[in-house]
Amino acid sequence: MAQAFVQALFCEKGTEEACGECPACKKVEHKNHPDFIYVTHEKPNTISVKEIREQLVEDLEIRPYSASHKVYVIDEAEKMSREAQNALLKSLEEPPEYGVILLLTNNASSLLSTIRSRCVTLNIRPVEEREAVRKILIKEYQMPEYEAEDILNFAQGNVGKAIALATGEEYRQMMDDVLALAGRIHDFDQARIREKAHDLAEANRKGGLDLKEYFDLLVLWYRDVLLYKATSNPEQIYFKNRIREIKRQSARGRYSDLKEVIDSIDRTGKLLRSNIDAELSLTMLMQAMKEI
Numbered sequence: 087m088a089q090a091f092v093q094a095l096f097c098e099k100g101t102e103e104a105c106g107e108c109p110a111c112k113k114v115e116h117k118n119h120p121d122f123i124y125v126t127h128e129k130p131n132t133i134s135v136k137e138i139r140e141q142l143v144e145d146l147e148i149r150p151y152s153a154s155h156k157v158y159v160i161d162e163a164e165k166m167s168r169e170a171q172n173a174l175l176k177s178l179e180e181p182p183e184y185g186v187i188l189l190l191t192n193n194a195s196s197l198l199s200t201i202r203s204r205c206v207t208l209n210i211r212p213v214e215e216r217e218a219v220r221k222i223l224i225k226e227y228q229m230p231e232y233e234a235e236d237i238l239n240f241a242q243g244n245v246g247k248a249i250a251l252a253t254g255e256e257y258r259q260m261m262d263d264v265l266a267l268a269g270r271i272h273d274f275d276q277a278r279i280r281e282k283a284h285d286l287a288e289a290n291r292k293g294g295l296d297l298k299e300y301f302d303l304l305v306l307w308y309r310d311v312l313l314y315k316a317t318s319n320p321e322q323i324y325f326k327n328r329i330r331e332i333k334r335q336s337a338r339g340r341y342s343d344l345k346e347v348i349d350s351i352d353r354t355g356k357l358l359r360s361n362i363d364a365e366l367s368l369t370m371l372m373q374a375m376k377e378i
């Protein structure tokens with residue numbers, strides 16, 4: 087959406103919608119337009135005050151090179167440190183007439199209220215046209231039909247997420263890892279649980295793993311187990327190729343335990359966002375999973 091917006095602003099055809107063909111549209115698409123600045127950050131989980139100052143605040147003083155405007159995009163804006171957000175306040179409040187700053191976030195409430203009060207909020211809703219997203223995945227990203235189906239289920243109408251999943255190896259790896267964990271947790275002893283908790287916490291800290299997505303997949307697994315327990319119908323199961331293990335867990339787990347695990351995943355996810363000891367809370371979560 088941010089890219090489409092910048093293209094519409096810069097397009098040389100000057101019509102309401104971007105043409106997608108002219109040099110300006112192309113340069114925006116390839117992220118090499120000199121007046122379109124995509125703020126980058128070195129550490130995976132933080133955008134520092136230095137990065138905001140150098141790439142945005144100071145750069146904003148310089149007039150656009152060829153376009154009418156200069157646009158800055160801060161993706162995952164919730165990763166800005168408190169100092170970074172404070173450094174941005176003045177630019178947000180009184181940008182030069184050519185300055186446009188777009189903050190993209192999945193969680194606007196985690197930004198400082200002083201930031202939010204200076205922004206216009208546009209809520210991007212999930213796309214309802216499942217078919218349209220399916221076509222994009224198959225045509226433009228050469229996805230096999232069955233994989234496109236998996237991704238559509240998981241992305242739930244979030245096109246950006248669907249594309250990220252379709253283009254990244256990480257998704258497949260994460261899926262395999264979640265299935266190995268949820269499917270075999272009953273064989274894990276204490277040492278193995280602690281080791282797994284340690285590995286996940288480390289990967290999360292280094293930015294190699296998005297624990298939120300990891301947890302979304304785990305919840306899907308237990309949703310399958312609950313659903314199968316309630317209906318004995320394999321039709322609506324998401325992980326169809328793991329039906330045997332899902333049957334087994336649904337026969338063994340009580341409703342209350344399964345519900346407890348789903349709540350526990352949710353709770354752990356929230357705790358992890360508030361920087362508590364990730365390893366300990368992951369260990370406790372896996373303990374609860376094992377007890378089913």
Ligand SMILES: [Zn+2]
Nearest residue numbers: 097105108111
């Ligand atoms: Zn154009």
